[in-house]
Amino acid sequence: MMVLGSGKLCEAPYSMTVDWTRWYIFWTDERAVAKNHADSNYKTTKERFLSKVPILNSHVYSINDNVTVEDAAGEYEFAIRQLVKLRKLGVSESNDCPKFDLIILSMGPDGHVASLFPDHPALRVKDEWVTFITDSPEPPPERITFTLPVINSASNVAVVVTGEDKATAARAAVSGKCERTDCSSLFPARMVWPIDGTLAWFLDKPAASDLGNAEH
Numbered sequence: 001m002m003v004l005g006s007g008k009l010c011e012a013p014y015s016m017t018v019d020w021t022r023w024y025i026f027w028t029d030e031r032a033v034a035k036n037h038a039d040s041n042y043k044t045t046k047e048r049f050l051s052k053v054p055i056l057n058s059h060v061y062s063i064n065d066n067v068t069v070e071d072a073a074g075e076y077e078f079a080i081r082q083l084v085k086l087r088k089l090g091v092s093e094s095n096d097c098p099k100f101d102l103i104i105l106s107m108g109p110d111g112h113v114a115s116l117f118p119d120h121p122a123l124r125v126k127d128e129w130v131t132f133i134t135d136s137p138e139p140p141p142e143r144i145t146f147t148l149p150v151i152n153s154a155s156n157v158a159v160v161v162t163g164e165d166k167a168t169a170a171r172a173a174v175s176g177k178c179e180r181t182d183c184s185s186l187f188p189a190r191m192v193w194p195i196d197g198t199l200a201w202f203l204d205k206p207a208a209s210d211l212g213n214a215e216h
């Protein structure tokens with residue numbers, strides 16, 4: 001069970017050595033736009049990754065773009081609950097969250113991951129697996145997103161950061177310096193900490209260019 005975010009980071013993680021027919025694909029988050037819209041995470045992922053590997057259509061769980069964000073979030077959570085019920089998807093031993101094999105996250109220049117933005121109430125949602133927001137600081141405003149408990153229940157989480165525009169955020173994400181009490185919520189990427197899984201950060205050179213200035 002693999003979970004993807006935006007398409008940018010999906011450009012070439014494929015290889016002939018993977019048996020793609022065994023993988024199920026989900027999205028950490030989606031923007032409330034049609035699937036053929038330039039802002040659609042589904043569209044970028046489909047064009048840059050899914051169309052290039054032999055994944056079964058029935059294993060691709062995209063988010064409904066024909067209903068309200070509230071309904072889309074509810075439907076997505078329901079679909080995931082069905083897979084758990086059928087035991088196709090495991091659950092975390094620490095909580096009742098689904099345990100995805102791999103969640104690949106990107107990070108925005110403001111430190112957001114999935115559609116969990118700095119200081120946003122969605123960061124504190126604990127009793128839902130999938131939630132929605134209507135006030136994203138980055139357009140489009142309406143989005144559906146996995147909650148932190150689900151992200152942190154995965155077996156493996158990879159945060160993939162590319163580009164110089166992310167360098168300051170990458171430094172902030174690894175720096176211990178913070179002027180406010182709840183500093184982690186200012187940088188959602190710092191709240192990504194799998195309870196019982198592995199966490200790996202992958203940065204390209206431009207994204208890592210400010211790390212020398214980090215305070216630990």
Ligand SMILES: O=C1O[C@H](COP(=O)(O)O)[C@@H](O)[C@H](O)[C@H]1O
Pocket residue numbers: 004005006007008009028029030031041105106107108109112113114115138
């Ligand atoms: O809006 C979003 O942005 C972040 C960062 O994406 P990137 O394209 O700048 O790498 C991403 O994590 C999220 O999935 C996406 O919806």
